[in-house]
Amino acid sequence: MSGGPCDNSNPSRPLRVAVMGTWNWLEVAAELLRRADIGCEVVDLRSRSELARWIAQGKWRRFDAVHHVWGVRRPAGLALRLLRKPVVWHWIGTDVTRYREVCRGGGGVRGWLDRKIARPWARGHAADSPELASELADCGIPAEVVRLLPKAIEASVEPLPPQPAVLSYWNPVSRNFYHAPLVMRLAAEFPQTPFLIVGDDGAGLSAPPNVEFLGRLPDLADVYSRTSIYLRLVEHDSLSAIVLEALARGRYVVYSKPFPFTEQAKDFSQAREALKRLLEIRRPNDDGSRHVKSCYSLQEQAETLRQAYRRWFGEGGSGPVVSARGAEVL
Structure with missing residues (x-):
């Protein structure tokens, strides 16, 4: 039986997404993913040491992708690249302001890493408003507008x-x-x-x-x-x-x-x-x-997110292939 819009090239089960990033937005993002019928779990890591422990314990193997609330965080972005986990960056405000400085060529090696994390290494981008999407477009990042609406x-x-x-x-x-x-x-x-x-x-x-x-x-x-x-x-x-x-x-x-x-x-x-x-x-x-x-509907935003995940991960080979062990094979 098919697992829905995010089968991720494997008919045996749907995509499994770890929701990471800014702690007070995690449940909001997870609720939208659930309403979009995308399997997810909140992974609340508030420090580099917690991220390192999560990786060392192998808990990352349970997930096929990461939905990260807050655009481009260098430790997480670099770690997930090394683990070959595709990331969707969900931009929410101040993160865009900071990245606009980076995209102008600043930041030295760190800026270069941020630009790599944000563009060629990212699976997709979502923005919390049309204004943020426009600012990201000026940096060469196409972002789907998906408002993080709380219940x-x-x-x-x-x-x-x-x-x-x-x-x-x-x-x-x-x-x-x-x-x-x-x-x-x-x-x-x-x-x-x-x-x-x-x-x-x-x-x-x-x-x-x-x-x-x-x-x-x-x-x-x-x-x-x-x-x-x-x-x-x-x-x-x-x-x-x-x-x-x-x-x-x-x-x-x-x-x-x-x-x-x-x-x-x-x-x-x-x-x-x-x-x-x-x-x-x-x-x-x-x-x-x-x-x-009348103007803000969680279900409408969830449907927008569902369609975006179809484009980012596909139903027949455009996303990462999941092996029987749950690890990615790219």
Whole structure:
């Protein structure tokens, strides 16, 4: 019996894909692969030593390919090339910004390796937005637009909390990219409004007393229930999953890029004025929720991914041949 769209030249079983890369996107990518009927398993390796251990233990032999969320990571790319495992790189934002510098010829030997990993050694590329796909095309990389949509965008609208509160996100190594100092200034401007920060524990930051650092959380459902506004001010962005999740639940959004049913703000003054307006509203953002539900479908993205995998791996010889032992024969 055929194994579906990714039989990978072997009628005995379908393709088996390891989902690797940026930890907080792995389950999102895996959900899309599952909905595309592509067998996959999350492999969460957060350091070079964990990658080395995974290789030494031979666990890579269980997989025919890797779907890597975050474009071109040199240790993983080089290791998977040596193991002869084909890779699909799924680009999500900042990775494109960094690679654009590399594709201009910079980086010396490391840059040369990155260009090899990204182009002749890659099986395929996916981009989280048309904007990212266009930027990659400028670097000579054709990428299929496959949005990494979380299941949480299928959530229903919730009433706003009795106490208006603001949610923001950044991680400790990207505080400046996410304008953390500006968010702290805004929190000081609204001392009666709680500001909840996800992704950072606040170590080393001077914050007003109305700021609560929640660190890394596996699920934000409770945080959305506690907040009425999501504040996202960034230098470069694809399309934030948290923006979509917040809108789906009827929350308001202050965003540094234009997006339907959000308030755009590019600096402190614009963000302050947007927050003033939104903090007075007591009804959910129903228009924003309807927009997300009508324009963003996990199943549509899964079908796009399914068709891309057909092109990348084929059904009759264009992909790597899998032996009876599960190892590649190229």
